[in-house]
Amino acid sequence: xxxxxxxxxxxxxxxxxxxxxxxxxxxxxxxxxxxxxxxxxxxxxxxxxxxxxxxxxxxxxxxxxxxxxxxxxxxxxxxxxxxxxxxxxxxxxxxxxxxxxxxxxxxxxxxxxxxxxxxxxxxxxxxxxxxxxxxxxxxxxxxxxxxxxxxxxxxxxxxxxxxxxxxxxxxxxxxxxxxxxxxxxxxxxxxxxxxxxxxxxxxxxxxxxxxxxxxxxxxxxxxxxxxxxxxxxxxxxxxxxxxxxxxxxxxxxxxxxxxxxxxxxxxxxxxxxxxxxxxxxxxxxxxxxxxxxxxxxxxxxxxxxxxxxxxxxxxxxxxxxxxxxxxxxxxxxxxxxxxxxxxxxxxxxxxxxxxxxxxxxxxxxxxxxxxxxxxxxxxxxxxxxxxxxxxxxxxxxxxxxxxxxxxxxxxxxxxxxxxxxxxxxxxxxxxxxxxxxxxxxxxxxxxxxxxxxxxxxxxxxxxxxxxxxxxxxxxxxxxxxxxxxxxxxxxxxxxxxxxxxxxxxxxxxxxxxxxxxxxxxxxxxxxxxxxxxxxxxxxxxxxxxxxxxxxxxxxxxxxxxxxxxxxxxxxxxxxxxxxxxxxxxxxxxxxxxxxxxxxxxxxxxxxxxxxxxxxxxxxxxxxxxxxxxxxxxxxxxxxxxxxxxxxxxxxxxxxxxxxxxxxxxxxxxxxxxxxxxxxxxxxxxxxxxxxxxxxxxxxxxxxxxxxxxxxxxxxxxxxxxxxxxxxxxxx
Amino acid sequence: xxxxxxxxxxxxxxxxxxxxxxxxxxxxxxxxxxxxxxxxxxxxxxxxxxxxxxxxxxxxxxxxxxxxxxxxxxxxxxxxxxxxxxxxxxxxxxxxxxxxxxxxxxxxxxxxxxxxxxxxxxxxxxxxxxxxxxxxxxxxxxxxxxxxxxxxxxxxxxxxxxxxxxxxxxxxxxxxxxxxxxxxxxxxxxxxxxxxxxxxxxxxxxxxxxxxxxxxxxxxxxxxxxxxxxx
Numbered sequence: 001x002x003x004x005x006x007x008x009x010x011x012x013x014x015x016x017x018x019x020x021x022x023x024x025x026x027x028x029x030x031x032x033x034x035x036x037x038x039x040x041x042x043x044x045x046x047x048x049x050x051x052x053x054x055x056x057x058x059x060x061x062x063x064x065x066x067x068x069x070x071x072x073x074x075x076x077x078x079x080x081x082x083x084x085x086x087x088x089x090x091x092x093x094x095x096x097x098x099x100x101x102x103x104x105x106x107x108x109x110x111x112x113x114x115x116x117x118x119x120x121x122x123x124x125x126x127x128x129x130x131x132x133x134x135x136x137x138x139x140x141x142x143x144x145x146x147x148x149x150x151x152x153x154x155x156x157x158x159x160x161x162x163x164x165x166x167x168x169x170x171x172x173x174x175x176x177x178x179x180x181x182x183x184x185x186x187x188x189x190x191x192x193x194x195x196x197x198x199x200x201x202x203x204x205x206x207x208x209x210x211x212x213x214x215x216x217x218x219x220x221x222x223x224x225x226x227x228x229x230x231x232x233x234x235x236x237x238x239x240x241x242x243x244x245x246x247x248x249x250x251x252x253x254x255x256x257x258x259x260x261x262x263x264x265x266x267x268x269x270x271x272x273x274x275x276x277x278x279x280x281x282x283x284x285x286x287x288x289x290x291x292x293x294x295x296x297x298x299x300x301x302x303x304x305x306x307x308x309x310x311x312x313x314x315x316x317x318x319x320x321x322x323x324x325x326x327x328x329x330x331x332x333x334x335x336x337x338x339x340x341x342x343x344x345x346x347x348x349x350x351x352x353x354x355x356x357x358x359x360x361x362x363x364x365x366x367x368x369x370x371x372x373x374x375x376x377x378x379x380x381x382x383x384x385x386x387x388x389x390x391x392x393x394x395x396x397x398x399x400x401x402x403x404x405x406x407x408x409x410x411x412x413x414x415x416x417x418x419x420x421x422x423x424x425x426x427x428x429x430x431x432x433x434x435x436x437x438x439x440x441x442x443x444x445x446x447x448x449x450x451x452x453x454x455x456x457x458x459x460x461x462x463x464x465x466x467x468x469x470x471x472x473x474x475x476x477x478x479x480x481x482x483x484x485x486x487x488x489x490x491x492x493x494x495x496x497x498x499x500x501x502x503x504x505x506x507x508x509x510x511x512x513x514x515x516x517x518x519x520x521x522x523x524x525x526x527x528x529x530x531x532x533x534x535x536x537x538x539x540x541x542x543x544x545x546x547x548x549x550x551x552x553x554x555x556x557x558x559x560x561x562x563x564x565x566x567x568x569x570x571x572x573x574x575x576x577x578x579x580x581x582x583x584x585x586x587x588x589x590x591x592x593x594x595x596x597x598x599x600x601x602x603x604x605x606x607x608x609x610x611x612x613x614x615x616x617x618x619x620x621x622x623x624x625x626x627x628x629x630x631x632x633x634x635x636x637x638x639x640x641x642x643x644x645x646x647x648x649x650x651x652x653x654x655x656x657x658x659x660x661x662x663x664x665x666x667x668x669x670x671x672x673x674x675x676x677x678x679x680x681x682x683x684x685x686x687x688x689x690x691x692x693x694x695x696x697x698x699x700x701x702x703x704x705x706x707x708x709x710x711x712x713x714x715x716x717x718x719x720x721x722x723x724x725x726x727x728x729x730x731x
Numbered sequence: 732x733x734x735x736x737x738x739x740x741x742x743x744x745x746x747x748x749x750x751x752x753x754x755x756x757x758x759x760x761x762x763x764x765x766x767x768x769x770x771x772x773x774x775x776x777x778x779x780x781x782x783x784x785x786x787x788x789x790x791x792x793x794x795x796x797x798x799x800x801x802x803x804x805x806x807x808x809x810x811x812x813x814x815x816x817x818x819x820x821x822x823x824x825x826x827x828x829x830x831x832x833x834x835x836x837x838x839x840x841x842x843x844x845x846x847x848x849x850x851x852x853x854x855x856x857x858x859x860x861x862x863x864x865x866x867x868x869x870x871x872x873x874x875x876x877x878x879x880x881x882x883x884x885x886x887x888x889x890x891x892x893x894x895x896x897x898x899x900x901x902x903x904x905x906x907x908x909x910x911x912x913x914x915x916x917x918x919x920x921x922x923x924x925x926x927x928x929x930x931x932x933x934x935x936x937x938x939x940x941x942x943x944x945x946x947x948x949x950x951x952x953x954x955x956x957x958x959x960x961x962x
Binding site: 150156238239243244330332422424425428429430431432434445 | 743746747781782784787841842869936938939941943
């Protein structure tokens with residue numbers, strides 16, 4: 001009889017154990033229990049999110065893959081080219097071993113991309129830490145950034161951007177989400193499948209060691225109380241080997257003999273091989289003694305569940321592996337035939353001649369699906385109004401200046417250059433717009449296309465109202481694409497949430513999907529791939545619900561991409577979007593609220609149809625080459641946006657408006673759907689022709705220095721200095 | 732003329748370099764695999780950037796024992812022009828074709844940014860530039876801190892063999908404009924005979940306006956012109 005402790009280690013519940021017995025018609029042995037633990041984990045089996053994932057918009061006229069069917073999602077960009085992209089989290093490993101956790105996070109997502117036959121052409125990442133004033137947080141942040149730098153730079157893939165922000169909710173539980181983008185000829189996309197009984201299963205790359213056992217089930221599926229004992233569950237990466245794997249696998253992917261390719265990631269061979277068989281509607285016979293190992297005496301359990309990095313599985317026609325092995329030899333890579341696909345729908349695991357397990361694939365790959373709707377029904381969200389202090393509603397020059405100076409020192413608002421400087425963003429020579437802008441732009445050689453990518457998410461808004469917050473997140477991701485001139489066409493999502501078995505966690509997930517569905521429909525942006533990291537619970541509480549959105553847009557390479565910076569003294573400043581000047585809207589969930597009130601409360605809202613129309617307008621202006629710069633107003637509000645526009649070319653702005661009595665809302669409110677742009681005076685009438693007089697406003701002029709409203713002058717230089725000084729502690 | 736780009740396991744700048752010389756400049760270019768025995772009658776050899784053999788042990792150290800590197804040495808010693816970029820520079824130092832060594836960056840962090848370089852045009856690789864011209868070329872390295880013993884540095888300076896120095900927008904070569912701690916802000920040097928160039932910045936990443944600049948072209952064009960003119 002199994003002990004409670006064993007089940008806990010595998011993140012299985014007792015009722016799940018009973019279900020396993022029912023499905024097998026007998027008690028599972030230890031190995032089989034391990035297989036179930038891995039495949040029924042959230043990471044592999046999506047038992048808490050599958051129902052929700054099915055509701056999501058995952059298709060458009062451009063999509064080429066079924067959601068969740070392959071290692072990543074693919075979308076058509078024309079010229080027989082496709083983009084493959086996905087985001088993946090490595091939160092729990094990074095909390096324990098920041099450097100290796102983050103490094104192997106990069107390694108894992110890159111393998112997902114080249115498993116599809118695509119050359120990885122860009123990386124991005126989204127990072128969340130708690131306050132840098134705490135030494136452990138600082139150590140985590142440093143380790144994570146060095147890990148991404150150390151592993152990513154070695155691969156020759158540019159890291160073109162992303163974001164990093166800070167909130168107390170990530171104490172003990174940082175978030176490390178890595179996104180990878182790949183390019184492949186549309187007709188050469190690989191599938192992670194075999195075709196016929198008799199096809200061979202071959203492992204390539206690193207030897208299998210004892211590292212990372214229980215990564216998927218243990219680390220990623222439980223909360224975090226006994227982290228010390230999980231140390232061996234973090235894998236160690238070898239980026240050089242990964243680079244060889246990329247080149248060798250891409251060479252092999254062109255060959256007729258190759259049938260399918262699969263990344264060996266979370267839950268190791270168990271997940272990779274069994275899912276491959278499941279997708280192919282075949283069974284599998286596997287001999288674990290054929291797996292090259294690092295140490296003597298590894299048990300079948302250890303071999304099957306190891307998460308050693310830099311391993312790939314391929315399916316090859318029987319007897320036709322010679323040319324493939326020659327290529328692997330050229331790259332000095334090890335390989336071994338470890339099994340064969342069979343007709344019968346079972347996985348038979350042998351240790352030499354001894355059959356150690358025979359289990360139904362159907363049972364292994366169909367974990368129970370939990371309905372979060374039921375769990376979340378017990379949750380009544382607390383609605384807390386934000387009472388804006390009277391002093392924030394009465395014009396006071398001194399107080400305003402103090403608050404601006406203080407806020408712009410926040411680690412969430414300052415330049416992130418000290419991070420992205422550590423990542424190579426030029427290699428492959430396609431980077432048109434580098435990190436530091438609202439989104440990144442790369443060109444696709446031999447086509448007339450440029451692609452725009454953004455990767456971010458605002459978790460404070462999602463904590464207030466997960467549905468509206470998620471709508472705002474998708475709107476902002478798309479807006480970041482639009483202000484560069486791109487039309488958003490696809491998204492990938494990284495779901496970072498707390499415990500879904502608790503009413504609050506379940507509620508947050510359910511609401512988030514509602515928001516996703518609304519926004520994806522309106523922007524016509526399917527979510528083509530993604531990752532769920534649940535059970536993000538620090539020692540004190542769960543994290544803010546943090547859906548990270550990776551967005552992709554497309555545009556012709558004839559478009560002159562505006563950047564965020566004002567360019568020249570005398571240019572005019574325009575505004576389109578929602579008019580909130582004079583109201584306190586947008587202080588809920590804002591950075592202002594966090595810094596000065598240490599609070600998270602209030603209502604948020606967005607009009608998605610209006611947002612869409614504003615984005616169409618800015619794209620039209622860019623297409624007609626009528627604007628010089630464009631930047632959306634987001635975290636830190638209007639004043640922060642203006643400082644960011646002035647910063648690069650050390651300019652100023654004269655704004656033809658008075659700061660109203662409710663100055664906090666006007667200057668620091670983060671209400672969405674607002675864009676600032678600059679233009680040449682002579683283009684004003686053309687802009688009005690395109691937009692109509694009503695829907696935009698000229699609000700000022702670019703000047704040499706300082707930010708001047710009609711009733712207050714704010715010195716720009718100290719603010720620009722403080723922005724460029726960067727984080728409060730050196731990361 | 733024909734350009735050969737040597738590819739080691741772990742190299743990643745070979746296709747960027749190929750794109751610059753073949754697609755942009757239209758010069759016949761081919762890859763030379765590290766297991767190959769010959770340089771295939773190439774007229775210019777480029778050792779591109781990356782992490783050859785993972786840069787384990789010491790950057791460029793393992794690559795310098797690769798059989799193809801013996802061929803490169805022979806080619807260089809008989810006067811053939813060789814450019815080592817980034818990891819290629821590190822390999823050239825390890826093979827002793829160039830003096831000195833590239834240590835960890837002074838701040839111990841990888842650095843990727845556009846760097847200003849002050850050009851010495853007294854070389855076959857830079858004679859298209861004006862002397863002391865300031866050009867912009869990206870750097871991307873964790874070990875670019877050039878150091879050598881006093882005598883070697885003195886020799887480099889006296890023989891006018893420092894070809895690129897990191898500098899400010901205004902051309903000042905000081906500690907602020909030095910991204911990695913290199914002695915005398917050295918970013919690139921040539922050998923005594925003047926036919927071997929090693930540089931940390933990546934000229935192949937600065938060959939198109941669309942991606943930020945074309946200052947790298949002058950380096951390839953200078954040496955290509957020399958080779959095609961037969962000197």
